[in-house]
Amino acid sequence: MYPFRLYYSLYCNILEVIHLIEKLQKAADYGEKLGATYVELRAESVNRSNTQYDDGRVRSISQRIEEGVAIRILAEGTWGFVTSNDLSSGGLQSSVKDAYSLASRAGKARKEPIKLAEIKPVQDVITLKVKRNPAEVDPQEKIAYAAKLWEETQRLDPRIKAITIQMRDGMGTKYLVTNEGTQIKTDAGHVYMVTTLTGKENGNITSARANSGSISQGWEFYETTKTPEIVAEQLVRRVKMQLEGNTPKPGTFPCVLGSTVVGTLAHEALGHLAEADLTLQSAFAGKLNQDVAPKGVTMVDDGTMKGGFGSAKYDDEGVPTQRVELIKDGVFNALLTDREYAGKTGLPLSGSSRAEDFRVYPLMRMRNTIFERGDLSDEEIFEGIDFGYYCVAYMGGSADLNASFQVGVQEAYEITNGELGDSVTNLSLSGIATEALLQIDGVGKDTFELGVGRCGKGGQEALVSDGGPLIRFGSGPLTFGGKA
Amino acid sequence: MKDQEQTLATLAEHTIAFGSKKVDQIEILLRDNYEISCEVSLGEVNKAAKSQDVGASIRVVLKNQLGSAYTNRLDKATIEQSVKRAISAAKASTPDATWKDFPAKAKYTKLTGLWDESIPEKDPGVFVDFSTQISDAIKEKDSSIIIGETGAGGFYGWTAYANSNGVLTSDRGTGVYAYSYIMAPTESGMTPPAFAVDVNRHFHLDLDYIINQAVKDILLAKKDAKGETGSGIIVLTPDALGSLLAYTLNQAVKGENVVRGKSRLADMEGELIASKTLTFTDDGLYAGGYGTALFDGEGVPQQSTVIVDKGKLRSFLWNHYWATQHGKTSTGNASRNLRTGVVDTSPTNFVISGGKTSQEDMLSEIKSGYLVKGLQGVHSSNQETGDYSVVANPAFRIIDGELVGAVHGLMLAGNAFDLIKKVEVIGSDVRRYLVGPGGSVIGPSIQFGDIQVVAKAD
Numbered sequence: 001m002y003p004f005r006l007y008y009s010l011y012c013n014i015l016e017v018i019h020l021i022e023k024l025q026k027a028a029d030y031g032e033k034l035g036a037t038y039v040e041l042r043a044e045s046v047n048r049s050n051t052q053y054d055d056g057r058v059r060s061i062s063q064r065i066e067e068g069v070a071i072r073i074l075a076e077g078t079w080g081f082v083t084s085n086d087l088s089s090g091g092l093q094s095s096v097k098d099a100y101s102l103a104s105r106a107g108k109a110r111k112e113p114i115k116l117a118e119i120k121p122v123q124d125v126i127t128l129k130v131k132r133n134p135a136e137v138d139p140q141e142k143i144a145y146a147a148k149l150w151e152e153t154q155r156l157d158p159r160i161k162a163i164t165i166q167m168r169d170g171m172g173t174k175y176l177v178t179n180e181g182t183q184i185k186t187d188a189g190h191v192y193m194v195t196t197l198t199g200k201e202n203g204n205i206t207s208a209r210a211n212s213g214s215i216s217q218g219w220e221f222y223e224t225t226k227t228p229e230i231v232a233e234q235l236v237r238r239v240k241m242q243l244e245g246n247t248p249k250p251g252t253f254p255c256v257l258g259s260t261v262v263g264t265l266a267h268e269a270l271g272h273l274a275e276a277d278l279t280l281q282s283a284f285a286g287k288l289n290q291d292v293a294p295k296g297v298t299m300v301d302d303g304t305m306k307g308g309f310g311s312a313k314y315d316d317e318g319v320p321t322q323r324v325e326l327i328k329d330g331v332f333n334a335l336l337t338d339r340e341y342a343g344k345t346g347l348p349l350s351g352s353s354r355a356e357d358f359r360v361y362p363l364m365r366m367r368n369t370i371f372e373r374g375d376l377s378d379e380e381i382f383e384g385i386d387f388g389y390y391c392v393a394y395m396g397g398s399a400d401l402n403a404s405f406q407v408g409v410q411e412a413y414e415i416t417n418g419e420l421g422d423s424v425t426n427l428s429l430s431g432i433a434t435e436a437l438l439q440i441d442g443v444g445k446d447t448f449e450l451g452v453g454r455c456g457k458g459g460q461e462a463l464v465s466d467g468g469p470l471i472r473f474g475s476g477p478l479t480f481g482g483k484a
Numbered sequence: 485m486k487d488q489e490q491t492l493a494t495l496a497e498h499t500i501a502f503g504s505k506k507v508d509q510i511e512i513l514l515r516d517n518y519e520i521s522c523e524v525s526l527g528e529v530n531k532a533a534k535s536q537d538v539g540a541s542i543r544v545v546l547k548n549q550l551g552s553a554y555t556n557r558l559d560k561a562t563i564e565q566s567v568k569r570a571i572s573a574a575k576a577s578t579p580d581a582t583w584k585d586f587p588a589k590a591k592y593t594k595l596t597g598l599w600d601e602s603i604p605e606k607d608p609g610v611f612v613d614f615s616t617q618i619s620d621a622i623k624e625k626d627s628s629i630i631i632g633e634t635g636a637g638g639f640y641g642w643t644a645y646a647n648s649n650g651v652l653t654s655d656r657g658t659g660v661y662a663y664s665y666i667m668a669p670t671e672s673g674m675t676p677p678a679f680a681v682d683v684n685r686h687f688h689l690d691l692d693y694i695i696n697q698a699v700k701d702i703l704l705a706k707k708d709a710k711g712e713t714g715s716g717i718i719v720l721t722p723d724a725l726g727s728l729l730a731y732t733l734n735q736a737v738k739g740e741n742v743v744r745g746k747s748r749l750a751d752m753e754g755e756l757i758a759s760k761t762l763t764f765t766d767d768g769l770y771a772g773g774y775g776t777a778l779f780d781g782e783g784v785p786q787q788s789t790v791i792v793d794k795g796k797l798r799s800f801l802w803n804h805y806w807a808t809q810h811g812k813t814s815t816g817n818a819s820r821n822l823r824t825g826v827v828d829t830s831p832t833n834f835v836i837s838g839g840k841t842s843q844e845d846m847l848s849e850i851k852s853g854y855l856v857k858g859l860q861g862v863h864s865s866n867q868e869t870g871d872y873s874v875v876a877n878p879a880f881r882i883i884d885g886e887l888v889g890a891v892h893g894l895m896l897a898g899n900a901f902d903l904i905k906k907v908e909v910i911g912s913d914v915r916r917y918l919v920g921p922g923g924s925v926i927g928p929s930i931q932f933g934d935i936q937v938v939a940k941a942d
Binding site for chain 2: 048050052054055057058059060061062063064065066067068078079080081082083084085098099101102103105106107108109110111112114138139140143161162168198200203204205206207242248250251252277280281282283285359360361395396397398399400401402403404405406407408409410425426427428430431432434475476477479480481482483
């Protein structure tokens, strides 16, 4: 009986998928008949769950299926965009019509029509195999993980007073169908957790945060890689350091940045401003093919990286992702583009069009952004620094169009005479990227671990990872906001 | 249009009737929101969009075990399935021994001015015209300006809430907005971007403000100025101050953090915690405010709560759950993520009371200082200690009462709880902001003294 039911359900699913792709294709063809030059339907059906656990109590457990479609149409040289949760044939047709009317109305005010860079349409099916599908893991198991993490942090340090654990996962299918013939079905999923730990001593309260996640592994990621013991040790170390650390000094100092801070630097200092829509409005406008860093420095955004939190085979326009050398041997070498901006600038496609889900418009986004390894040993990197800071773990960052960037640091140590010294409480560093990157003073040769996180742009988030080897700056390019 | 509010209310009522037989307690919050928008990029119309955000969040309690479910399909069958999913989630949860109940029936303040019948009926072309009008007017004022983006849009929606204590309420709201986001090349690179926005719950927008304010900032920012490291005077606009306080003070006044031992203001009710000239109010009923509504995310009536009165801490902000944990009453500040089921506490409209000095008079008295219109990195502030270390961007240098240019890479560092004690002058230029991490902030420019400023090395 059971095998038959399994077979039956699989058979139905296949029929449903074929049926959905057909419906999407019919709607795309209908848009073309209306007069649209490009019609794109991005549908998804994802099983999501969220669990929040605070100080021993379960604050929320939510499981849900989210289904819907985003329709993007190019007509009269302008975009029309509609989102809907109605996947019926009638509903899709009606949304296509709405998007077409929006584009036609807006297009009346446009002088130069938008022209998309051409692509070869692909038909592909991407599957995902994880050992433990998080949607099928008993919620009790997730709660037990959270309880163990809370217990472990308290055991490690009695000053720990509060914890907030936010776990989320998603597993489902995305469809991309266009009037050009692209038909891609992608099974995708993720597990992700943000934990905030609070410690208190003599009236001093402070907190630390850690992110972890994977898109290539399921729940097994938390059983083998980020176990409660490993996460607890990292967080308790950071809280302890905040409670006991020295106050940072204000001004400019030599410094060595560790892998996740280097990753955030890559992401904020140049990464965002290499997204083509932002480049044209930024201090990096016109700097393509010019030196932006010393010779030997290479920074890439690689959507094909194994284990990267931002990796995918295709982007949300059906363009294959790739390894883009943003800085190649010190030279600003490439931008992250989508079909509109590749068409506008004549630059190559980079597979960078990403939308958080069917509710939002795709934007040019980073995926996995890293500085490549250099040639200095750890000893050589720290050598000769009389006083400075070693910044190990980030706590957020931001970028602005005048190339001003900021990186918050939640784990840092003083460097005295080339040796690591006391820990330092929260600090942040900033700089003007067009000046600072040129003054990178040394790049380490050791391997590094990628950091994972969520990047915000235009009100939507993208899963990204970043990292790099140790990087050294001399006194000058980076400013530290400390206390006098 | 009134029908949709009634449809949601009927569905809410049905859900409670359906679920009450199966669980000890149940509640549902439904929303159906629409937005029509237009965006102009680099001077050309780029897109017109219509998006829908529809969903229902259900919470059930079974033997003190809480479970929730979400659906983005609002029909009876799907909602009933969602109730069953919430029950499964509750069964998988662990008991919360401190759980009391969902909110009880309450009286709602009658609010007017939150719905403009004309907005849902608008042709998208209206917003295309606003966006191009702003873009064209800016270009005409100075052709060197890069129009990063201009845009306009309208939103409308309905919401309903019901629970097993007999609460059943519904509401509707509209609004329009327009903005400009511009910059200009300079000799050394690019100015910081200037952003100006206007928002209204009725169909009325001040396009002149959006055009003129942004252009004024960019023309000034085209001149580079130098900063000086040391203790300085800064004037923060309400959106800049609001964004910093959102990650520091507002966290410390959250009732949840008081109960959980995460607030450094926990035992300080009635004490002087800020300058005697400062008054902060969370006003959920503010006329025309972006955060104004009949009820919060738990169906509790929104209200006006004075947080800091002439420097003294008067009240924390509570949602129903954490208020009942502490023997308090909800202040109508429950915010709700429908999809994750998490009920948090957030300000509605954060109102900073205005003073008597115009911004012009305030600046004219400053011999040396900075006017700061944005802060980068507020989200990396330490929420518990209040320590911040941020980049002031855009930051305009003030010398002998005159604004002389923009400073790049200027850092401000200190502690937010000390900052609010260092007020020198409060402006009379009260304005509404709807965007940014501070949410809906209404307030004036404020001058602070003795602030740690760190200038970039030459």
